[in-house]
Amino acid sequence: MDLIALAVPFFLLLLLVELVVDRIRRTGHYRSNDAINSLSAGILSTTSGYFTKIIQWTIWGFVFSNFAIFEMQRSWFDTSLSGIGLWIVAGLGWDFCYYWNHRLGHEISILWAAHAVHHQSEDYNLSTALRQTSTSFLLSWIFYVPLFLLGFPVDVLITVGAINLIYQFWVHTQQVDRLGVLDRILVTPSNHRAHHAQNERYIDKNYGGIFVLWDRLFGTFEEESDDDPVVFGVRKPLANWNPFWANFQVYNYLLFDARHTERWRDKIGLWFRRTGWRPADVEARFPKAPSDLLTFKKFSPELSRRQSYYVMGQFIVVILLALLIADIFADHGSAAVLLPCLLLWSLLYTLGLLNEGRAHAAKFELLRLFVVVPLTVSVMSNDILTVTPYVWVLVVSYILVSSLCLKKS
Numbered sequence: 035m036d037l038i039a040l041a042v043p044f045f046l047l048l049l050l051v052e053l054v055v056d057r058i059r060r061t062g063h064y065r066s067n068d069a070i071n072s073l074s075a076g077i078l079s080t081t082s083g084y085f086t087k088i089i090q091w092t093i094w095g096f097v098f099s100n101f102a103i104f105e106m107q108r109s110w111f112d113t114s115l116s117g118i119g120l121w122i123v124a125g126l127g128w129d130f131c132y133y134w135n136h137r138l139g140h141e142i143s144i145l146w147a148a149h150a151v152h153h154q155s156e157d158y159n160l161s162t163a164l165r166q167t168s169t170s171f172l173l174s175w176i177f178y179v180p181l182f183l184l185g186f187p188v189d190v191l192i193t194v195g196a197i198n199l200i201y202q203f204w205v206h207t208q209q210v211d212r213l214g215v216l217d218r219i220l221v222t223p224s225n226h227r228a229h230h231a232q233n234e235r236y237i238d239k240n241y242g243g244i245f246v247l248w249d250r251l252f253g254t255f256e257e258e259s260d261d262d263p264v265v266f267g268v269r270k271p272l273a274n275w276n277p278f279w280a281n282f283q284v285y286n287y288l289l290f291d292a293r294h295t296e297r298w299r300d301k302i303g304l305w306f307r308r309t310g311w312r313p314a315d316v317e318a319r320f321p322k323a324p325s326d327l328l329t330f331k332k333f334s335p336e337l338s339r340r341q342s343y344y345v346m347g348q349f350i351v352v353i354l355l356a357l358l359i360a361d362i363f364a365d366h367g368s369a370a371v372l373l374p375c376l377l378l379w380s381l382l383y384t385l386g387l388l389n390e391g392r393a394h395a396a397k398f399e400l401l402r403l404f405v406v407v408p409l410t411v412s413v414m415s416n417d418i419l420t421v422t423p424y425v426w427v428l429v430v431s432y433i434l435v436s437s438l439c440l441k442k443s
């Protein structure tokens with residue numbers, strides 16, 4: 035049972051509710067370009083995960099099967115004290131490991147390169163929650179290995195891990211104010227807003243997943259303050275709506291420094307140093323201006339109303355395609371979704387270009403509509419996916435309507 039997949043309709047529903055509340059209250063916490071970019075990063079993370087998650091499952095399974103220290107018995111409906119205790123300890127254990135995963139995800143360069151994606155949004159709303167990295171498969175799983183080594187049952191850990199992630203959704207909102215004592219025990223909208231800030235006071239604070247008690251215990255807790263209103267985003271802005279680039283941005287900074295520094299020790303070492311550290315020779319040759327919150331402006335290229343509507347319309351296609359792919363993946367696994375994913379990713383890429391109002395965006399979109407779409411759909415037909423004449427009528431209509439709308443936008 036994939037709890038996260040089950041939660042997706044509720045995520046989308048709550049997001050719509052927040053959007054309506056935002057419009058009624060006129061709080062202006064949603065910009066369509068930023069929200070679409072966050073959701074695109076989330077969809078890229080989920081769909082690339084169909085191919086990369088196998089790495090962590092395999093390693094966790096291997097550790098559990100071969101090296102588990104304790105043998106723990108449990109069944110789903112075990113209401114004995116030890117049964118309930120096991121779930122609570124596993125949940126707390128996961129949250130503790132999450133704290134360190136998240137903390138080092140900010141403090142160590144190579145881990146920040148993966149996690150930064152979640153922080154690039156310069157707005158803060160429920161779409162930010164879904165803005166997830168596509169490269170956590172590289173190292174993040176390491177932090178949870180001790181739990182498998184201890185011998186917690188795999189499905190218990192997977193379940194508490196999913197609950198931990200689902201819990202974190204609701205804290206990404208500005209519509210919920212401070213919650214008093216809860217802000218000092220649990221991760222809440224207030225203390226997680228501070229975590230997403232680029233203000234000096236809040237940097238490297240509030241790493242908890244469900245309990246913020248870990249932060250209080252390890253000295254990384256900071257309350258949101260009226261004296262220092264949160265400015266959301268990262269200090270080296272993404273300034274781009276391409277979800278692929280969002281995942282590569284920080285790796286690219288590190289690759290640049292590794293290429294240009296002279297010493298081999300630094301070429302390798304800089305990946306594992308404190309985030310922001312640069313070799314002295316690279317710093318001297320290619321200095322970076324410090325960020326200045328006083329001059330900070332949100333990235334928001336101007337689009338005409340029709341261009342915005344075009345992007346929003348195509349984004350509905352993205353969501354439908356992503357839901358279809360999730361369905362196929364659940365029944366048939368990774369191989370069956372490769373081509374549909376390529377189709378989806380090409381759409382995410384061109385939507386990024388269109389959202390930026392780039393001069394060549396329309397050419398890319400036409401190429402996608404008239405070459406990529408028919409080509410992938412025609413080779414997609416196999417035992418699992420049958421492309422019937424009815425589907426072709428739908429695809430051709432989509433291409434024609436989209437190209438007409440694109441011409442007018």
Ligand SMILES: [Zn+2]
Nearest residue numbers: 136140149152
């Ligand atoms: Zn973070």
Ligand SMILES: [Zn+2]
Nearest residue numbers: 152206226230
């Ligand atoms: Zn967050």
